[in-house]
Amino acid sequence: MSVATKPAKKVDAAELMEQLNAETAKLNAWIRVEANAPAQRPWFADTGGATGSGTLATGRVARNQMKMQAHRWRWREISPFLFRIAEIAREAEEKPLERTDRQGILLTNPGLGGRLQITNTIRCAIAIYNHGDIAPAHVHSPNASRTILSEKGGYTNVEGERCECKRGDIVFTPNGTWHDHGNDDPDPMIWIDMLDWPLMEYLDCVWVDQNYIDEGRTNAKSQPTLHSDGHSTRMYGNGGLKPVFTSNQRGWGQKSTPLFHYKGVEIREALNRLRKEEGDPFEAIKLEFVNPITGAPVFPTLQYCAQLLRPGEELAFKRETSSTFIVVMEGQGFSEIGGQRFDWEKNDIMAVPNFMWRRHVNTGKNDAVLYTVSDSALLRAMGQYRSQGKDAAGKVTQIVQ
Ligand SMILES: [Fe+2]
Numbered sequence: 325m326s327v328a329t330k331p332a333k334k335v336d337a338a339e340l341m342e343q344l345n346a347e348t349a350k351l352n353a354w355i356r357v358e359a360n361a362p363a364q365r366p367w368f369a370d371t372g373g374a375t376g377s378g379t380l381a382t383g384r385v386a387r388n389q390m391k392m393q394a395h396r397w398r399w400r401e402i403s404p405f406l407f408r409i410a411e412i413a414r415e416a417e418e419k420p421l422e423r424t425d426r427q428g429i430l431l432t433n434p435g436l437g438g439r440l441q442i443t444n445t446i447r448c449a450i451a452i453y454n455h456g457d458i459a460p461a462h463v464h465s466p467n468a469s470r471t472i473l474s475e476k477g478g479y480t481n482v483e484g485e486r487c488e489c490k491r492g493d494i495v496f497t498p499n500g501t502w503h504d505h506g507n508d509d510p511d512p513m514i515w516i517d518m519l520d521w522p523l524m525e526y527l528d529c530v531w532v533d534q535n536y537i538d539e540g541r542t543n544a545k546s547q548p549t550l551h552s553d554g555h556s557t558r559m560y561g562n563g564g565l566k567p568v569f570t571s572n573q574r575g576w577g578q579k580s581t582p583l584f585h586y587k588g589v590e591i592r593e594a595l596n597r598l599r600k601e602e603g604d605p606f607e608a609i610k611l612e613f614v615n616p617i618t619g620a621p622v623f624p625t626l627q628y629c630a631q632l633l634r635p636g637e638e639l640a641f642k643r644e645t646s647s648t649f650i651v652v653m654e655g656q657g658f659s660e661i662g663g664q665r666f667d668w669e670k671n672d673i674m675a676v677p678n679f680m681w682r683r684h685v686n687t688g689k690n691d692a693v694l695y696t697v698s699d700s701a702l703l704r705a706m707g708q709y710r711s712q713g714k715d716a717a718g719k720v721t722q723i724v725q
Contacts, residue, residue: 399671477509484550492588498580655692
């Protein structure tokens with residue numbers, strides 16, 4: 325004889341599992357209560373809208389989830405603080421630089437919880453040095469560069485190469501190269517430091533050595549000049565011609581450029597020579613800084629480019645799986661990033677998040693020149709670089725897939 329069974333009372337699984345989760349926290353474990361752990365929830369989708377498909381998750385394991393945001397730092401708001409720093413340093417009994425080794429402002433992305441980074445992989449600092457200031461010789465694993473904003477003054481020594489700096493110059497200090505900086509000019513000198521430090525930090529791969537040893541002296545602040553200013557250009561600035569009488573290995577790092585110093589004047593002339601070309605609908609006239617020996621990006625992690633937008637030029641929307649830093653070297657206009665409009669002028673800085681739609685427009689009567697740094701080099705090396713374009717009708721096309 326069959327016995328009629330009473331249906332079991334349904335339990336609220338989600339609630340009960342959340343209660344269990346309060347206990348598993350002590351064991352450093354988490355019971356899955358959502359489809360996909362929140363931190364792994366897809367942030368992008370090919371079918372996503374203008375800002376991507378992501379929203380920040382909630383709950384214990386999502387607590388530390390952070391996503392960079394599109395942002396612009398206005399030069400007219402940031403620069404007064406730089407000059408104030410320089411003034412304080414001039415008047416101080418003990419120079420702040422003696423304790424900090426560097427002097428300036430680090431930019432923080434509003435989406436990244438106060439971390440010293442503007443994207444997931446890139447750190448950006450704006451440095452100011454008074455006459456006589458020296459940032460002592462050191463070497464580290466993060467790749468770095470200087471983008472010079474001052475008209476003149478200042479120098480960087482890299483592996484014994486003296487790089488006298490002017491506005492628009494880029495000086496690379498790759499992984500494993502000794503470098504020091506200073507300013508012999510009467511006026512303060514300003515430049516932007518860019519580094520892949522956050523990436524190296526994530527990988528626990530940061531090392532720094534400050535103990536420069538020069539002919540028996542320790543902690544010499546500045547390296548002796550082994551190669552005079554212009555060495556990089558003489559050796560590697562002859563397009564299509566590479567020196568075969570040296571190893572072209574400079575410093576200890578691997579796969580980085582031996583060309584350390586690009587002059588702003590030469591970058592500008594190169595862009596100008598191409599101004600009659602049609603250019604790219606998403607990028608206009610754009611040049612990449614490459615390792616002259618291999619043609620690869622200057623660093624295995626970061627791609628550096630200079631971009632010319634002619635007067636009135638309006639670019640189409642593009643998005644890339646990489647994140648991008650932009651500094652406006654010339655001109656005025658605006659960028660739309662993730663549905664937000666950012667007007668820009670000389671020396672303004674912007675951060676473009678991964679896979680977020682963006683376009684740039686030159687609204688001025690003169691040229692606009694943008695310098696960009698992105699982690700697309702890393703993503704390409706990992707097989708993760710993709711980019712898409714979107715036309716005025718909203719049709720999405722694959723650029724790189
Ligand atoms: Fe450094």
